[in-house]
Amino acid sequence: MIPNNHSNCSDHLVFFIHGMGQQYEKYGNLQHHVSTIQKNTTNLLSSRYPEKNLRVKYIPIEWHSEVQKRVGTDILKSTLATVPNVRLTINDWLLDNFSKPHGQYIIDSVCKQCDVAYQNHKLEYPEFDGHVHFIGFSLGGIIAYDVASMQWFNQDGLPPWKNKLTSEQTCQMPDISVPQLQFKIRYVFTCGSPIDYIQYRPPLRTRVYNIFHPFDPLGYRLEPMINSDYILEPVQIHRLKRLPKIPNLGIRSSIAGAKPLLQSIWQYVSSSVTSNIQEVRMGTKRKEGDNDDITPIHKRRKLTHDVSVTLGGIQGKDGLSYPRTDYVLSENMIDAYASEWIIALKSHFRYWANRDLALHMIKVFLSDENVALH
Template sequence: MLRRPLTCLIRSQRSFGSTIVIRTAKRCPVLWYYASDVPLTKPHDPSYKPGKPASKFVKFSVSDCERLERAFQGWKESQRKLEDVVSVPVNEDFLFQVDVPKMELKSTYWRGPTYEVRRGVWFDSSNVPLPSEVTAELELYYLKLNFKSDDENAQDVFKLSHRYGEYKLVVFTDQKTAYLLPHLDGGDLQLKLLRANIGALQGEKITRAGDDGSPPMDVAAAAKKKIENGIQSKAAQLGNISDLISWELPGVFGMTKDKDTEKGTDDGSNVLKREIETDYDSQATTSRRKVDHLVFCVHGIGQTLGKKYEYVNFTHTVNVLRSNLKKVYSESKQLKNLNKERGADDWKNNCGIQVLPITWRHTIGFQTDATKPNDEYPELPTLADITLNGILGLRRLLGDIALDILLYDEPFYRERILSEVHRHLNDVYRLYRERNPEFNGDVHLIGHSLGSLILFDILCEQDKYRLDFSVKNYYCIGSPIGVFKLIQRTKIQAACEEERKSSANVQKPKCENLYNLFHICDPISYRIEPLVDLSMAQYQPAIISHWSTGEGIASRVMEIGGSILKDIPGAAIKGGNTKKDKSMLPLDVAQRLMNLNHTGRLDYSLTPGFLEVDIISAAKAHVSYFEDLDVAGFILKEMLSKHNRRHHVIVTKENLPSID
């Protein structure tokens, strides 16, 4: 223990910035952490500033910590400037990267919030790592100490050049402990108490990491472990996009809001916290998985919803889907066996699928914000100026979707949208290949709402919007393609077929398998099979199996018998009975469908529960696909299964009785 008089112990030091050259006393493992509660910046919000410092920090994986520390030491020793870019890819499949000079975590493939990064060298009393500038200065002073010396004049009290809150001084008491103080009004007595580790009434006890890099009580790791109680709970932690409907609509229909709907007052910080904390397994020894299926998800223009309700941000939506894919895979022996049969080494824990959002809307100004004046035509009113006040919540929600249709139908915007989405797809694909040169798997597309129509037109116009990759499966989800193509007098045909004589236009999407997934209550969705062959209008869509029964007899009964729900209305019709016939499609019709999808079916329906047929359920249906486990299970099954074309296609024909 060092004991020395108070006089002449406090010395002012020169300013220490982020570029200071530091030599650590002992090169031992250093753990790295990132903030998860308070972002440094938010996307599309240049005026945002953190209201408080981050206090919740999550530890990077072991391999990430090692690579971050190597990059940090290399950057320091080369004495580079702060402006020099030293980036280290981190987290699951390197979806994120750390700017080492700036100590910031940001997403790699999309625009998202940035978070503070800290080295775990010195920790406060809550075992939160201290900020970079304070840590750098503490390490410099720490190296000046000689704890084995009996020199009474050796210095152990220093004045901080960067204030840390109210604290201006640091007193080192032993090799692992120090105190941050606002002042030393207590003189020698206060120092004696500190050096005896009795504590400080107005100070903050700080602790240096152990030889393994961990603080004595790793509260951050314990909190993270509690959050990550298995993949099964991750989707629930992320939250449901459809909760937005519960916030916005109950008052419209005279309903009383319950405690759950109070989530509408969330400012978004809790959502971002759940999103960043649950995005990957930080306890893994490596952040790299073998990816065999790369999926790009594209939203429609209506993601203005994400600007007004951060909870409905599309990146968050894709995170929910990614978590659900892991959940379903972790609980399905059948899906794991599909990967095992093809020889995957990590089939027990790795589904081999990575999903990336394509966030493009912010690059195009549509001049449709509700209250923002029209910069191009200032004499025109804003959207708010022409919006009726009746059922305002529902009108705002559906207005965002309706604007999709109006804008995309305008040739000027349509060309800009297609060009922008096409550019983003190729840019993200090239970046992913640069970061993952070993990737040689399949690429799939998912389009939601108008995003599905955007992708459909890109796939049909490959001479103009050529993609740098081939598309295996294309999933249209909650899609208005059917009604758009009907209005455009357009039929759909496989790219491999010779064009049939028709008075209508013909479009040929360039993909191996086309899927059209919809909830029967979704007011935006339409079927597309009748646009391939008119006779398909008389047959029911295929049924998406419930994921928990997808391996049993229940799902097969649903596929054969069709939707039980459709029996209910028929029972209420006087003198009528609903009759279902199981039929085999004519070979020519089946072949046309199999040329577009190996299963011979394009339309796949989710069915609601018996109590879910109302206007709120209809609104929820359109925004809830990515949180639906049935959708995740269906996507997994279709991606991982071998695509053997069928010799025949069985469909269910329904003859509805006439109404007297």
């Protein structure tokens, strides 16, 4: 094997599933995002693990245009002509956040693209015998999780919605048909994705990393859904060395003219995504009270009830043992001075450029090979 050469066969194939907005299908933004995380991964492998023959390849999966094909023309005809740039942006968020009628279309498109990309990779590199993973951002993480949750094979045992569980652990099969992929999913990395674990989950062979920035309004924890008495803080992702962090002296910069608009847009987007999460989740139904324990990390109440934590994992109320799932990134130096609305936008839409995230994924991939990490 040729180390760190991504033009050759990859040991790890990662499908990059984008989040909200038309920005991903135009102007080459999706390709730019994938290129950025690919470059960060390659550079970190070369600088930190030059002796390892690890190769990682990211492949973009673009689903937004599939929704546009169905409803884009109608909504454009209904859009007012005033403030066109703002209205086009809101249209994109509306289409993506309220996509329940188009959920099957999105799932079919994502699964088909993944299968085709996987087969093309196998045709080009018949010797490929590596792992396949998903990384999804915002709504893309929800899509990735939904697809992975329906990839149960006979050797995986019964899916949770077919097991007899306690009333608070009742799982429901999602009201959508998910094709069985031509490959098994090893890891799912979700970034700023409000996932409803209670309803259903992937088989245990597929490990989920729920990654969030501490200031991301759409970042939520999963571990309290496994056991509501879980009291440990999320795992801190290793922070690469940067310039010394300047303390926050109470000086917050803001763009005065843009702040009211950013505030209202962000409040609308964050509230619509979280309050309509089942709309995004392609028709699944949540029972009242299922998600009562899910609150932002900085507002979580410290609990002291007994909870079984063994080998870095947690004993779920379904009787199974789960590895750690919640992982938090570190804030940046600029976060000390930017307004909270700028921080919120930046933290939610910049996961793909975060080098700490790329390094975390590398460490996860290397851990499969029992490599000593540093």
